[in-house]
Each structure stands twice: as C-alpha cells, then as structure tokens.
Amino acid sequence: MFSNKPIEGGQQDLVTFELEKIEKTSSKFRDCETLVNLGFSGLEAYWKPQMMVNLLEFIN
Amino acid sequence: MDDGRGSGGLEGAELEAQRHKGCMDKPFFLLKLKVKLAYLEAFAIHPDNNSYPLFSIRVGPTEVDFWSKCDHDQISLRVKNLQVFDNTNYFEGTLDPQVEYSKADQILSKRIVGLNTAREQQDEHMLTLNMYLYKFPFEARCEEQQLLREDGRDNIHEHNLLLQMNLKQIEVYFMMEQCLRIVDYALYYIVKLFNTGDANADFDEEESSDDLEDEQHELESEMASIDIDSDNEFTVDFWAKFDLKQDRCCPKLALKLDAPLIIMPNLSEPTERFELDFGRITISSYLILEDKRWLELPKKKFFCMGILIQNKNLRFDFKKGDTEREYQPIMKEDLVEVTVVAPGDSPYFEEKNERGAHIKVPILIDGRVLDMNLIDTSVRVEIKQSLLKLHLKQDVVIELFKCLEHNIMRKDDFTDCFAHALRKRAATIVSISSLEGTRKTNRQRWSKKAAAEEQKDDVSEVFSDDSGAEEQVQTRSKLKKMKTQVTIKASCLSVELRTKEDKLIAEFCMVNFDYGVQIFADDVQRIYMNAYSLFIFHEEDLLTRSKKVMMGHINATHEMVTSDEFYLTLPDQLRRSEFGGADISERKQKVGFELIYDPHAKTQTMTVFLRKLKFFMRPQVFREISEFTIECLKKLDIKRQRELDEAAFNKPHTEDADDPLNDSVLNPLKGTAEDKGTTLTMNFKLLESIFVLERREF
Numbered sequence: 001m002f003s004n005k006p007i008e009g010g011q012q013d014l015v016t017f018e019l020e021k022i023e024k025t026s027s028k029f030r031d032c033e034t035l036v037n038l039g040f041s042g043l044e045a046y047w048k049p050q051m052m053v054n055l056l057e058f059i060n
Numbered sequence: 061m062d063d064g065r066g067s068g069g070l071e072g073a074e075l076e077a078q079r080h081k082g083c084m085d086k087p088f089f090l091l092k093l094k095v096k097l098a099y100l101e102a103f104a105i106h107p108d109n110n111s112y113p114l115f116s117i118r119v120g121p122t123e124v125d126f127w128s129k130c131d132h133d134q135i136s137l138r139v140k141n142l143q144v145f146d147n148t149n150y151f152e153g154t155l156d157p158q159v160e161y162s163k164a165d166q167i168l169s170k171r172i173v174g175l176n177t178a179r180e181q182q183d184e185h186m187l188t189l190n191m192y193l194y195k196f197p198f199e200a201r202c203e204e205q206q207l208l209r210e211d212g213r214d215n216i217h218e219h220n221l222l223l224q225m226n227l228k229q230i231e232v233y234f235m236m237e238q239c240l241r242i243v244d245y246a247l248y249y250i251v252k253l254f255n256t257g258d259a260n261a262d263f264d265e266e267e268s269s270d271d272l273e274d275e276q277h278e279l280e281s282e283m284a285s286i287d288i289d290s291d292n293e294f295t296v297d298f299w300a301k302f303d304l305k306q307d308r309c310c311p312k313l314a315l316k317l318d319a320p321l322i323i324m325p326n327l328s329e330p331t332e333r334f335e336l337d338f339g340r341i342t343i344s345s346y347l348i349l350e351d352k353r354w355l356e357l358p359k360k361k362f363f364c365m366g367i368l369i370q371n372k373n374l375r376f377d378f379k380k381g382d383t384e385r386e387y388q389p390i391m392k393e394d395l396v397e398v399t400v401v402a403p404g405d406s407p408y409f410e411e412k413n414e415r416g417a418h419i420k421v422p423i424l425i426d427g428r429v430l431d432m433n434l435i436d437t438s439v440r441v442e443i444k445q446s447l448l449k450l451h452l453k454q455d456v457v458i459e460l461f462k463c464l465e466h467n468i469m470r471k472d473d474f475t476d477c478f479a480h481a482l483r484k485r486a487a488t489i490v491s492i493s494s495l496e497g498t499r500k501t502n503r504q505r506w507s508k509k510a511a512a513e514e515q516k517d518d519v520s521e522v523f524s525d526d527s528g529a530e531e532q533v534q535t536r537s538k539l540k541k542m543k544t545q546v547t548i549k550a551s552c553l554s555v556e557l558r559t560k561e562d563k564l565i566a567e568f569c570m571v572n573f574d575y576g577v578q579i580f581a582d583d584v585q586r587i588y589m590n591a592y593s594l595f596i597f598h599e600e601d602l603l604t605r606s607k608k609v610m611m612g613h614i615n616a617t618h619e620m621v622t623s624d625e626f627y628l629t630l631p632d633q634l635r636r637s638e639f640g641g642a643d644i645s646e647r648k649q650k651v652g653f654e655l656i657y658d659p660h661a662k663t664q665t666m667t668v669f670l671r672k673l674k675f676f677m678r679p680q681v682f683r684e685i686s687e688f689t690i691e692c693l694k695k696l697d698i699k700r701q702r703e704l705d706e707a708a709f710n711k712p713h714t715e716d717a718d719d720p721l722n723d724s725v726l727n728p729l730k731g732t733a734e735d736k737g738t739t740l741t742m743n744f745k746l747l748e749s750i751f752v753l754e755r756r757e758f
Contacts, residue, residue, distance in 0.1 A: 039095070
C-alpha cells in the first residue's frame with residue numbers, strides 16, 4: 001500500500017522531524033520561539049478502496 | 061455597516077495604532093511549521109480488482125508553511141508540479157502493475173492534467189497559494205491591509221479570509237469517460253471514505269421518514285394553532301427593521317490562473333486537436349449590499365458575496381501538428397467578464413435549518429411568519445461579452461464533430477465495468493448511500509407534497525373571486541422565486557459558416573443578445589434567448605466587406621457592410637448601456653426563443669417569436685446551409701452510435717431499483733424511464749414582418 005521511494009536530489013530518509021524551542025532572550029531568537037520542521041522523502045502509495053475501509057475501521 | 065469594533069475613541073485608536081506599529085515593526089510568530097514532501101506517486105486501484113490501476117497522481121516537490129500569529133494564521137503552499145495520468149489499460153499482462161505504471165508518462169494520450177512544459181520553465185512552481193485566516197474578522201490587520209485594499213473598493217473589515225493563488229500554465233487533456241471515471245472514483249472511493257464517520261453520526265441522528273413526516277405534521281398543526289393576526293402577517297415596518305443576521309464578511313479572493321489550456325485530442329489522429337486556451341484568468345471577490353432581494357421591500361438591503369472572473373485572451377481553435385492555421389481561429393475574445401452573486405449565509409435560510417435541508421419549515425418571529433418565498437435567495441451568474449464571433453469552417457466543424465464523438469459521446473470498453481464496480485462496492489463500503497437514499501425519498505415525498513399543496517392553492521384560486529387577490533400575488537411571488545439564474549449578455553453574437561475554401565455560406569448575427577437559464581424553487585426550468593434583431597448574411601464581397609442580407613431588421617437594406625466593427629455601425633440607441641449606449645428593454649426585443657420545462661407536470665413549452673423582420677427570398681442560401689449540415693453529419697459515425705444506443709436500450713436492466721447509486725444518480729444527464737411521456741408544445745409567432753421577392757439577374 002505504501003513504500004518509501006527516495007528520488008535524486010530529494011530527501012533520502014523516510015521522515016525527518018525537528019523541533020526547536022528558542023528562548024526570547026537567546027541570541028538565536030529572531031521572531032519565533034517554536035520552530036517545527038517536518039520532511040518526507042519520495043513516497044509511493046496504492047489507494048485500494050476496500051483496504052482503506054478496513055484500515056479506517058481498524059483506526060476507529 | 062457596523063464593523064463590530066464599536067465607536068472606538070482615543071484609547072481604542074491608540075491601542076490599534078500601537079498594535080499596527082508593533083506588527084509592522086517586528087512581526088511576532090507563535091509557531092512556525094514547515095512541511096516538505098520530496099515526491100508522491102499515488103495509484104488509484106480499481107475497486108473490484110486489486111491489481112488494476114485506474115489513474116495515478118504524481119506530485120512533485122511540495123512545501124507547506126504554517127505560521128501562527130497573534131491575530132491570524134497564515135498557510136503557504138507551493139507545488140512544483142502535479143500530474144494526473146489515466147491508466148485504464150486492461151489488456152493482458154497488466155496484472156503486474158509495476159510494468160504498466162512506469163509507462164504511463166510515456167504515453168501522451170494518457171496524460172490528463174499536467175504543467176504545460178512547452179511554455180513553462182522547469183524551475184517555476186505550478187501552484188502557489190497563500191491563505192490568511194483571521195481569528196478576529198473585524199480586527200485591524202497589519203501587512204495584509206495593502207493587499208486587501210488593492211482594488212480600492214474593499215473595506216478590509218469585510219473579509220475573514222484572504223486567499224491568494226497563482227496557478228501556472230497547466231494543460232488538461234479532456235476525454236469525457238476518463239475524466240468522469242476519475243471524478244467518480246474521487247467522490248465515491250476517496251472523499252466519502254473520510255466522511256464515513258460523519259455520515260454514520262448523521263445516520264444515527266437521522267430520523268426515520270415516518271418521524272420526519274410526523275414532525276412536519278406537528279409543525280403544521282402548531283402553525284395552525286397559533287393565532288396569527290392577518291395584519292401582522294406581513295407588517296412592512298417590522299420586516300423593514302428585521303435583521304436576517306447574514307454574514308457580514310466574506311473571503312477575499314485574489315486568484316490568478318495563467319493560461320490554463322484544455323485540449324480535446326482526436327484520438328484517431330494524434331496530431332489533430334482542439335485547444336481552448338483561457339488566456340489569463342483573475343478571480344476576485346467582494347461584499348455587496350443588494351436591493352430588490354426582498355420582493356415586498358425593494359429598498360431593504362441584503363448581503364451578498366460577489367465574485368468577479370475576468371478572462372483575457374480567450375481562444376478556441378483547431379490545431380494540426382505544430383503549424384499555425386492560416387485561417388481565423390474559431391473563437392478569439394479579448395475580454396470576457398463573469399460575475400457570480402451569491403447570497404450571504406443566514407441562520408434563517410432553508411439550507412441552514414437543522415431540521416432538514418429540504419423541508420420547508422415556517423419560521424415564526426414574534427408571532428409573524430417569515431416567508432422565505434418573499435426573499436430572493438437565488439445565485440446569479442452573468443457573463444458579459446462585447447462581440448462574440450464564431451468562425452466555423454466546414455472541415456473544422458467536421459473535425460469538431462469527430463472529436464466530440466470520440467471524446468464525449470462514445471463510451472469506451474471499461475465504462476460498464478467501472479460503473480458496475482461503483483454500484484456494487486459503494487453500497488457496501490459506506491452506509492452513506494443508504495443515508496442518501498433516505499434523504500432522497502424524503503426529498504421526493506416533500507416535493508410531491510409541496511406540489512400537491514400548490515395545486516390545491518391554485519384550485520382554490522380559480523374558484524375564489526376578490527378574496528383570492530392576495531393569494532394570487534403570493535403565488536406569483538412563489539413562481540418568481542429562483543434558485544439559480546445564469547445570464548449571458550453579448551452586444552453581438554455572430555456565427556459564420558464557411559466552406560473548406562473559406563468561402564462564406566451564411567452568417568447568423570444576433571444583435572444585443574441575451575441568453576439565460578433560470579431554475580425556479582419548484583424545479584421548473586426556463587431557457588430563453590432574446591435579441592434586438594436577427595440577421596442572416598451571405599455572399600461576402602471581400603473588397604467592400606459587404607454581405608447580402610437574407611434576413612434582417614425591418615429597416616435593413618439588401619446589402620450591408622459587416623466587418624468586425626459591424627456592431628459599432630449600429631445606432632447608439634441600440635447598444636447596451638454597459639457598452640456605451642442604451643439598454644434594450646424587453647419590449648424592443650424582436651427575436652426570442654423560450655423553453656420552459658416543468659418536471660412535475662412533465663411538460664415542455666417552446667415558444668419562438670420573430671417580429672419586425674425583413675426576409676429576402678433567397679432559397680439558394682437554405683440549400684447551401686442544408687448541404688453544409690448534411691456534409692458535416694455524413695462524416696459522423698451516426699449508424700454505429702445508433703447501434704450502440706439501441707444495444708444499451710435493449711440491454712436488460714438488472715440493477716436494484718432502490719439502489720441510490722443507479723445510473724441516473726451517477727450520471728444525471730442520462731435519461732430515465734420517467735422521462736418518457738413528456739409533452740412538448742410548440743408556439744411559433746411571426747409578426748409585423750415583410751417578405752421581399754427580388755428579381756435577380758444571373
């Protein structure tokens with residue numbers, strides 16, 4: 001249903017997550033205290049209706 | 061308009077100035093979130109067979125920024141490219157999906173949507189979108205104020221959302237079956253899957269049809285038991301001051317679409333295609349305070365949202381290979397303006413009523429009935445065009461017919477297979493279908509009931525004398541209430557028929573042309589076409605640019621100059637006000653066509669009237685037009701189409717009659733058994749016209 005498919009020049013890791021908290025008093029502070037970066041590599045997905053129903057039922 | 065900020069005062073003004081200054085000096089973000097996606101390829105698999113791909117979507121590098129500020133949130137989206145491919149290719153050997161998927165981008169005819177790479181540079185983003193969501197719609201804003209005030213007409217406090225979008229040149233390969241299949245799949249297998257929870261929740265809360273009926277009876281008896289003073293029923297003063305509590309802010313749209321191209325390829329000849337190039341489209345929105353929406357109170361203000369769509373350099377043409385055609389394009393327009401006016405939301409509107417969107421529930425306010433039939437809540441669409449001219453060469457018309465036949469009329473071999481799967485699976489996948497079925501039954505029941513009540517009213521009206529006067533006014537008001545109204549206005553609509561050698565056969569020209577579609581609250585549909593006058597020209601003189609007249613205004617001479625400025629040669633008083641002259645009243649219109657369809661009574665009434673026209677008896681023109689038509693139709697594979705239609709008609713109908721996802725629901729354009737038996741009445745009127753029989757020397 002779902003697989004990682006990195007592409008040339010793009011992100012190679014499946015998921016990257018960065019959370020940065022900067023104090024206002026810090027010299028790094030510019031205009032925001034909380035910075036979040038989320039990145040995904042290339043993805044290949046197969047939308048199979050009945051399987052998606054089963055998945056959603058399972059989640060519910 | 062009260063903007064909700066109160067009277068203000070020094071303290072408020074100072075506070076606002078400080079906030080504004082602070083915001084401009086150093087914007088402070090509560091949160092900055094950035095999401096990046098390198099690439100996504102999603103395959104939509106056939107619902108019946110897990111290895112058959114129907115279509116695939118490829119999304120290039122995509123970035124989403126979410127910035128949360130003290131007074132608003134901002135979302136920015138940038139998509140490098142988005143492509144949609146049709147993958148219906150159920151030949152042998154496709155059971156290994158990997159093999160077929162990788163080929164999709166190599167087959168041009170399979171591409172449905174994509175960036176026009178011939179025009180666009182690779183480093184451009186296909187879609188850029190900025191959305192500003194204001195937490196306090198009436199608060200003063202900072203850096204967006206300039207954006208909101210760009211067109212000089214807007215009050216910044218009228219907007220709760222600002223949406224900016226820039227869509228680069230995309231091309232869409234339009235093939236009806238494939239496109240519909242993608243839309244059906246998206247609606248039934250993607251969107252509805254996510255609605256399952258809500259649908260079930262609705263379904264649990266949904267009352268049975270009997271409960272609804274009981275409730276309606278209860279409401280009616282409640283209404284009957286209330287002693288409504290007839291004087292109070294419509295007190296002008298009361299309703300003049302009454303507030304509908306409509307939304308007083310609307311989304312601010314600033315959308316730009318750069319030359320979207322719709323391509324209709326000739327599937328049997330890949331080098332030939334029709335292209336509809338939209339040029340540059342800009343879409344903006346604004347808040348309008350309209351009059352005349354309250355039928356009994358024409359001066360009472362009513363909030364509406366207006367959307368203005370401006371289309372520059374619209375072009376429709378036939379292309380063969382990469383060479384430009386030496387003849388004029390089929391259609392070429394410098395500017396087309398479309399205005400959509402939709403009523404602002406109100407808690408009193410029928411659609412917002414929690415008791416059921418399609419049940420008319422009388423609303424009582426201080427013992428008075430708010431009759432929604434007295435408020436015009438229709439959506440109006442108006443298309444304005446100065447000179448609309450179509451050049452139809454015979455060979456191009458034949459190609460157009462072929463393309464229409466291949467791309468729109470003809471079904472491919474997979475249509476039935478997919479429709480069957482859609483019916484079979486959709487019913488089991490989500491219970492929403494049964495929910496819709498219940499709603500549909502309720503709708504039908506209530507619409508029948510409403511029709512019966514109206515009939516009852518009509519009967520009482522016929523047998524009543526003076527006492528029926530008020531009801532007559534009421535009934536007329538009800539008839540006037542429209543759901544939707546679409547109007548196309550052009551100063552001049554001209555259609556030229558030409559031979560393959562570009563020789564003029566005939567030109568049909570309608571001056572001050574109005575075309576409209578009206579859908580009334582009781583589902584009656586009216587299509588009309590009016591014009592100040594109708595001309596039919598022939599025999600073009602290329603040197604003098606004059607043409608012989610076959611039919612024209614009663615004052616027309618037998619020969620007229622009809623260059624592109626033909627319209628401008630008409631007297632000022634015949635031009636529309638929006639184009640620099642007087643508007644043409646209905647009384648002055650000389651040519652008209654009207655078709656009224658009543659789905660309840662199953663009647664169609666067609667009326668054609670021609671007035672104050674002059675006919676020059678030139679039968680050879682009719683002969684040439686007939687030959688043109690026959691030649692075009694001959695090229696169509698009508699026999700095969702008829703065979704297909706007959707085969708479809710004779711095919712036994714096995715679907716469950718109660719299945720809400722039957723053909724008529726999937727494709728409302730298809731006829732149903734109920735369509736049989738519609739009565740057509742035709743009226744033809746020719747008034748105050750002259751026939752001229754000329755002696756011609758050959």
